[in-house]
Amino acid sequence: MNRICHIEIDEKGLARPTPEIEQERRVAIYDLLEENLFVLPKKPDRELPAGPYRVKLAIRDGRLVFDICTEDGEKAAEFHLSLGPFRQVVKDYFQICENYFDAVKRLPPSQIEAIDMARRGIHNEGASILRERLEGKADVDTDTARRLFTLICVLHWG
DSSP states (O other): OEEEEEEOOOTTTTTOOOOHHHHHHHHHHHOOOOOOOOOOOOOOTTTOSOOOOEEEEEEEEEEEEEEOOOOOEEEEEEEESHHHHHHHHHHHHHHHHHHHHHHHSSOOHHHHHHHHHHOOOOOOOHHHHHHHHHHHTTTEEEHHHHHHHHHHHHHHOO
């Protein structure tokens, strides 16, 4: 019950992703839907509907929006997060991904592995920031935060 059963990215106004970015997105969505933990914490002032949840991610008015409904479409929650805390880590992540995609084409495995370790480190940093920003709004585990961070990066593309 405490999981995401469907995820949608609001693509209005987004640049067309590169094939590499599109592949990252597909993998993140697939992995997220296979296994995730997403809990809306109890609120003293109102009852929240139980999951599983349908989540729509969007950027509106310069803010990251999580629009959450139950599997049946009942509104469960909506929260908006400032994009400021994500800007630098998203920029770093795109840069290291570009280096990684380029390295895969021309460098030996040992060098690719070093770049991939750096990429995972930045990815973990982004996931950690997301978990902090979601505190009190939604509880997610590390793997779910990593996959959601990838999707947040897709929203920043272009």
